Amino acid sequence: MNCQATMRLLHAYVDGELDLPNALALEEHVQGCPRCRSLHANLLALQTALRRHGGWETPDALRERLQAHYARQPEVRMPRRTWLAQAVPALGALAIVALIGYSGYEHTRVPSAPEPARIVYHMTNSDAAGAALRTLGNHLDAAPDVAVVVVAHNNGVDFLLRGARDETGQLLETAVRRFKERGVEFRVCGNTLVRRKIDSGEVIPEAKLVPSGIAEIARLQGQEGYIYLRL
Amino acid sequence: MSEEAKRERFERLVLAHMDAAYGLARWLTRNEAQAEEAVQEAYLRAYRFFHGFRGGDARPWLLGIVRNCCYTLLERERAASGPDEFDEDAHGEDAVAAGAVLNFPANPELAAIESADRELVQRCLRALPDEYREALALRELHDCSYKEIAAIAGIPIGTVMSRLARGRRLLQQALRERMKKEDTGT
Numbered sequence A: 001m002n003c004q005a006t007m008r009l010l011h012a013y014v015d016g017e018l019d020l021p022n023a024l025a026l027e028e029h030v031q032g033c034p035r036c037r038s039l040h041a042n043l044l045a046l047q048t049a050l051r052r053h054g055g056w057e058t059p060d061a062l063r064e065r066l067q068a069h070y071a072r073q074p075e076v077r078m079p080r081r082t083w084l085a086q087a088v089p090a091l092g093a094l095a096i097v098a099l100i101g102y103s104g105y106e107h108t109r110v111p112s113a114p115e116p117a118r119i120v121y122h123m124t125n126s127d128a129a130g131a132a133l134r135t136l137g138n139h140l141d142a143a144p145d146v147a148v149v150v151v152a153h154n155n156g157v158d159f160l161l162r163g164a165r166d167e168t169g170q171l172l173e174t175a176v177r178r179f180k181e182r183g184v185e186f187r188v189c190g191n192t193l194v195r196r197k198i199d200s201g202e203v204i205p206e207a208k209l210v211p212s213g214i215a216e217i218a219r220l221q222g223q224e225g226y227i228y229l230r231l
Numbered sequence B: 001m002s003e004e005a006k007r008e009r010f011e012r013l014v015l016a017h018m019d020a021a022y023g024l025a026r027w028l029t030r031n032e033a034q035a036e037e038a039v040q041e042a043y044l045r046a047y048r049f050f051h052g053f054r055g056g057d058a059r060p061w062l063l064g065i066v067r068n069c070c071y072t073l074l075e076r077e078r079a080a081s082g083p084d085e086f087d088e089d090a091h092g093e094d095a096v097a098a099g100a101v102l103n104f105p106a107n108p109e110l111a112a113i114e115s116a117d118r119e120l121v122q123r124c125l126r127a128l129p130d131e132y133r134e135a136l137a138l139r140e141l142h143d144c145s146y147k148e149i150a151a152i153a154g155i156p157i158g159t160v161m162s163r164l165a166r167g168r169r170l171l172q173q174a175l176r177e178r179m180k181k182e183d184t185g186t
Helices: A003-014 A020-032 A034-053 A060-070 A079-087 A090-104 A129-142 A156-160 A172-181 A190-195 A213-224 B003-013 B015-029 B032-048 B058-078 B108-115 B118-127 B130-141 B146-153 B157-184
Strands: A118-125 A147-155 A185-189 A207-210 A227-230
Touching: A003 A020, A003 A034, A003 B157, A020 A034, A034 B118, A034 B130, A034 B157, A060 B003, A060 B015, A060 B032, A118 A129, A118 A156, A118 A213, A129 A147, A129 A156, A129 A172, A147 A156, A147 A190, A147 A213, A156 A172, A156 A185, A172 A185, A172 B015, A185 A190, A185 A213, A190 A207, A207 A213, A213 A227, B003 B015, B015 B032, B015 B058, B015 B130, B032 B058, B058 B146, B118 B130, B118 B157, B130 B146, B130 B157, B146 B157
Parallel strands: A118 A147, A118 A227, A147 A185, A185 A207
Antiparallel strands: none
16 A cells, blocks of 8 residues: 555544454554655644543533433432432542543443343453443443443553543544443552552543452452353 | 323433433533524424334434424524624535545654643634534444434435544644643633
C-alpha cells in the first residue's frame, strides 16, 4: 500500500471500519513510513483527547425525573445516590459523587419470577481484551438479564487503565462505558495496583477499586451466588 | 404487550442509554438546559413510539430520536439568534471533496493535542459546524459505526466518512491554533 491509499483509508482504519486485508496492508505501510506513522499518531491523539474530554455526565435531576417516569420501580433504583446527596453537605457530596462516579449508581434490578444468572468474569490478561469484550457482548446479547461483574487482576487490569487500546488500536474505555451502561460492573484489584506500582488515578472512572481481586471473587461466589467464568 | 411488560422492556432497552442520549443532546444543542429539554422530549416520543421499535440495539434508534428533538428545538430558537461562530460558506459540505482526506496535515507536534485540556477540547468542538460535530460525537463519544451514524443522521456512508475526515481536520486545526495562542499568551 502507498501513502495515498493509506491516507484515504486511515480514518476507516482508526474507526475500526477497515476490512482485515486492507488493515494489515495499511499497518505494514504505516510501520515503515514516518509520515504516515505521524498522521496515524495524530489521529489517535485527537481521538484520545475527544474521548477523554468530550463526555457529559447526565445531571442527577434529569436522571431522577426520567427514572421516575419510565422505570418500573423508581424507589429501589436510586438509593445510594439519593442517600449520599442528602447525608453529606452539598460540596462534600459533589466531591464524593465526582470521585466514585457511576459506581454510586447500582444497576442491579430487583428480580421478579426466576432470578437471572449472576456471573463473575475473572480477567487476568489484557492482551486480547477486545476479543474478551466481544465474548462478553455476545453473552449479554444472548442473555440480556444476566448480572455480570468483571474482576480484573494481575495483567488483566491493563485494559481498565486510561488510554488502553485493544488489539486493533481502538480505545477500550468507550467499550467499557457501553458495557457499564448495560449494567456490567468492572472491579480492579487494589493489590495488583500496589504490586505493579500503578497509580489508582490511572484507572478509568468506569471501574471501581476493590482491595483484593481474589477476595472479591471469593465473596461474590460464596456470599452472593455468582458463577465463576474466566474471560 | 401489557403496560407493565412495555415498561420493563423500555427500561431495559431504552432508559439504559440515558447517558448516551444526554451526551449527544449536549453536543448538538451546546447548552445544558436545551439538552435536558431535548432528552425529555426524546424519551416522551420514544415511549410513545416504542411499539414501532423492531428490536436489536435500541441505542441508535434512541439517538436518532434525540437528534431530531435537538434540531427541532434548535430550529425553533435559531430564528431569534445570530449565526454560528464558524463561517459555514467557507467550510460547507461543498468544500468537502475527497481531497480533504488527502490534505490531512502531517505535523508531529500534533501529538501534543493528546494533552489538550477539557476546556480547550470542548471549546473547539463547540465551534465546529453542526454536521461535523454530530458525526464526531456519534463516532468518538458514542462509538457508533459508520452504518449507525448514516442511519441516525440520514446520510449516505460516504458522507459519514467525508464528514468525519473533514471534522477531524477542522478540529485539529482549531486545537492547534488555540494551543499556539495559549503558548504565546494571546
